[in-house]
Amino acid sequence: DVPAKFGFDGPTLTKRFPRLIYADLGAFGHLGPWKDRPGYEPIIQAVAGLISLNGDPSGPEARIGVSIIDLSTGMWTAIGVLAALAKRTATGQGSLVNTSLFESGLMWTSNHVAGWSVTGKMPPRQGTGHPSLTPYQAFECSDGPLMICPGNDRLWRKFAEVLGHPEWPDEARFKTNVQRAERREMLLGMISEIMKKESRAYWSAKLDALGVPNGPLNSVPQVMELAQVAALAMFSQPYAGSNALFHGLPLSIDGERAGAAEKAPKIGEHDGKI
Numbered sequence: 001d002v003p004a005k006f007g008f009d010g011p012t013l014t015k016r017f018p019r020l021i022y023a024d025l026g027a028f029g030h031l032g033p034w035k036d037r038p039g040y041e042p043i044i045q046a047v048a049g050l051i052s053l054n055g056d057p058s059g060p061e062a063r064i065g066v067s068i069i070d071l072s073t074g075m076w077t078a079i080g081v082l083a084a085l086a087k088r089t090a091t092g093q094g095s096l097v098n099t100s101l102f103e104s105g106l107m108w109t110s111n112h113v114a115g116w117s118v119t120g121k122m123p124p125r126q127g128t129g130h131p132s133l134t135p136y137q138a139f140e141c142s143d144g145p146l147m148i149c150p151g152n153d154r155l156w157r158k159f160a161e162v163l164g165h166p167e168w169p170d171e172a173r174f175k176t177n178v179q180r181a182e183r184r185e186m187l188l189g190m191i192s193e194i195m196k197k198e199s200r201a202y203w204s205a206k207l208d209a210l211g212v213p214n215g216p217l218n219s220v221p222q223v224m225e226l227a228q229v230a231a232l233a234m235f236s237q238p239y240a241g242s243n244a245l246f247h248g249l250p251l252s253i254d255g256e257r258a259g260a261a262e263k264a265p266k267i268g269e270h271d272g273k274i
Contacts, residue, residue, distance in 0.1 A: 001036065010096040020094040021084045025077050029100040039101055044069045048105025053112060056127040073104040128217075134180040135159070135188060138217055139195040146200045149213045153177070158210040162203070163194050238263045 003009035010022040024030060027039030045051050045063055055062035077099045084095035106113075115131070116122055128147060129137035135156075138145040150159040153169065153176065160168040168174045173183055180187055195203060200216050207214040216222075223229060224245075234257065235245040248260030 010098075014094055014096050018094055019088060019092065021081055021088065021097065022094070023077050023081050023097045023099070025073060026098075026100045028102040030098040034102075041067045041069050041101070044101040044105045048102060049109045049112070050105060053109065053125060055125050057125045061125070068108065069101050069104050072108070073099055073101050076104060132181065133177060134184045135191055137188075139192055141195055141198060141200045141203055143199045145217045146195070146203055147215050147217060148203075148207065151213070155212055156180070158212050159207070162206045162210060162212065163191065165194075233257060233260065236260055 001009065004012070010024045014020050014022050026035070027044070028034035028037045039047070042063055045068075048069075050069075051061050051063055054064050077097065080097035080099060084097055088094055112122065112131075123131035127137070128145070133149075133151060136149050136151060138147045148159065150156045156174075156177075157166075157169040160166055160174075172179065174180050174187060204214055204216070218226075224235075229235070234248050234250065236248065237243060238246060248262075249258040251258050
């Protein structure tokens with residue numbers, strides 16, 4: 001433990017400076033037999049069970065393509081520091097904020113943990129689908145997949161209408177989500193046979209007209225062509241002579257994008273300000 005060896009660990013510094021807020025971010029947590037064990041994003045995804053939940057059921061398990069553990073742990077750390085600042089404002093007392101990659105991983109698997117603890121079973125991997133909602137996934141159209149999420153019985157009725165089968169929601173076998181889930185393979189097969197006959201644009205227009213949430217499975221280049229992305233102005237090219245796009249923060253304050261115009265400082269640029 002290098003910080004403790006040199007005396008700049010959290011317990012030492014918060015004791016010496018009672019108003020100090022000290023954030024300690026580790027791999028596996030500040031307690032337990034693995035508290036000093038090193039870890040990185042792929043390891044945490046594996047050990048915390050996320051990889052076991054991801055991937056098409058017909059293929060191998062897959063790592064989540066985004067570094068969700070790294071990103072979310074940074075967010076939890078920032079939230080913890082903000083909470084500690086509020087506490088200090090009220091009490092004058094600082095805090096030691098502990099976060100870890102592993103704890104973030106456990107948080108992401110919490111819904112699956114809850115289900116397993118009640119049923120003793122783990123649902124199979126769903127690909128684009130949902131373990132308990134049916135239908136709630138991507139369907140292959142004539143020109144590619146379209147994600148469709150009729151997340152309640154009201155939206156299911158509208159989806160069935162779009163499919164040309166307004167009678168389905170009144171049939172006992174498909175009336176409630178529980179009944180639909182019991183006949184998942186049958187129902188998904190019936191929907192797939194209909195969806196594949198027309199394009200994504202065709203189905204999306206019909207679904208939009210009735211308010212059924214849907215969207216195409218886009219590649220990153222396709223995402224960057226969306227009018228909605230341009231309207232949000234989240235990406236910019238801050239460096240002259242470079243086409244590299246950098247993102248602002250995914251929040252706006254009083255209508256202004258946070259961090260949108262920021263540039264990484266040059267070496268030594270801020271030495272006089274620190």
